[in-house]
Amino acid sequence: MASDLKFHFEKPEDSPGFLLWQLSMLWQRRIREVLAELELTHTQFVLLATLGWLKQNKEDVTQKEVAEHARVDKMMASKVLRSLESRNLLAREAHPSDTRAKMLSLTAQGAQALQQALQRVEAADRRFFAPLQQKLGDFNRLAAEILEGAA
Numbered sequence: 001m002a003s004d005l006k007f008h009f010e011k012p013e014d015s016p017g018f019l020l021w022q023l024s025m026l027w028q029r030r031i032r033e034v035l036a037e038l039e040l041t042h043t044q045f046v047l048l049a050t051l052g053w054l055k056q057n058k059e060d061v062t063q064k065e066v067a068e069h070a071r072v073d074k075m076m077a078s079k080v081l082r083s084l085e086s087r088n089l090l091a092r093e094a095h096p097s098d099t100r101a102k103m104l105s106l107t108a109q110g111a112q113a114l115q116q117a118l119q120r121v122e123a124a125d126r127r128f129f130a131p132l133q134q135k136l137g138d139f140n141r142l143a144a145e146i147l148e149g150a151a
Contacts, residue, residue, distance in 0.1 A: 026128075027128055028042060030124050031121060034120040034123075037120075040113070040117055041080075043076075044083070045117050047070055047077060047080055048089065048090070048110060048113070048114045048117070049114060049117070050066050050070045051066050051104050051105075051106060052114050052118075054069060055106065061103065061104050062103060063078060063101070066081070081104065084110070088109050088110070089110035090104055090110045091104070092104055093105075
C-alpha cells in the first residue's frame with residue numbers, strides 16, 4: 001500500500017535530488033526556448049560552445065576532448081558533431097598522427113551561430129539565476145564540488 005511507503009525526507013521539497021531535478025527541468029526549458037529560434041538543440045549548443053572555448057586556448061582540439069570536457073558520451077557526441085558538420089557549423093578532419101581521432105574547428109558560419117547562441121543563453125542564464133544575486137559564486141562552487149565528487 002502507498003501509505004506504507006517510507007521516505008527519507010518529510011516532504012519532496014526537502015530532497016536535494018528532487019529540487020535539482022525540478023531546477024534542471026525548468027532551466028533546460030528556458031534554454032531550449034532561446035535556442036529554438038537558432039534551430040539548435042541544447043546538446044548542439046553545449047558541444048559548439050565547448051569547442052569554441054577549447055579552441056581559444058588550444059589550436060588542435062579533438063572530438064574526444066570536446067566530449068570529455070562537456071562530460072557527454074563519446075558516441076552521442078560523435079552523432080551530434082556529425083549533424084553540426086552537415087549544417088556547416090563545424091569541420092571535422094583526420095588527425096595527422098592518430099587515424100582514429102578527429103580534429104574539430106568552427107566554420108565561419110558556426111562561429112557566427114555560436115556567438116548568437118552565446119548571447120541568448122548567457123542572457124537567459126542571467127535572468128534564471130538572478131534570484132541568487134550575490135550567492136551565485138557559492139552556487140557555482142557547490143555545484144563544482146558535486147561534479148568533482150561524482151567524477
